[in-house]
């Protein structure tokens with residue numbers, strides 16, 4: 001038993017743990033790193049393992065879509081209140097639109113525009129899709145500006161404004177649900193086909209660095225918490241309320 005354990009341990013440390021990785025990217029890098037710094041292969045492997053625990057660029061972008069989807073649910077809820085003539089604090093719209101502006105438009109979509117779209121255009125892949133996605137980012141900004149204007153009002157003047165806001169929220173959600181889904185299922189999976197493994201992991205590091213620069217070390221968690229506060233205000237935080245009674 002002990003022999004097996006030791007064997008496994010040795011195998012893990014000096015063999016499988018490193019072999020599992022791409023030697024082109026990491027084997028050479030580890031060797032060079034160990035030679036230059038005097039770092040043991042064991043600690044170099046450990047460092048690489050920790051690096052692998054980081055989120056990939058697609059995972060990063062998809063969990064940002066998760067934040068966006070929670071805002072879409074907030075917009076749905078506000079829209080329902082407006083349709084049913086139920087009062088709610090319009091500030092929730094401004095607070096939600098501020099999250100869309102800072103976290104989705106100025107950060108998430110900027111990553112897509114700066115790091116992904118140009119790579120697809122250069123590779124002449126999915127260019128029609130990229131063109132639509134770009135134009136939807138522009139339209140999204142216009143809609144967010146308008147939602148913010150409503151969100152800063154104390155109350156709506158009448159049914160005319162009520163209807164305008166209903167349409168605005170419907171337009172926003174109607175565009176962003178298919179937008180995000182298309183990116184999740186078509187654009188993001190295709191990134192791996194047009195960049196090398198090295199470049200793919202480097203993208204992930206760039207995304208993380210940007211996120212930390214803009215929002216701090218726990219930027220993502222803080223953003224999720226902000227969304228949760230708005231959900232609680234609208235009483236849509238408790239997930240079990242969405243389970244149908246069967």
Ligand SMILES: [Fe+2]
Pocket residue numbers: 109112133137179183
């Ligand atoms: Fe996008």
Ligand SMILES: [Fe+2]
Pocket residue numbers: 061065108109112180183
């Ligand atoms: Fe996106």
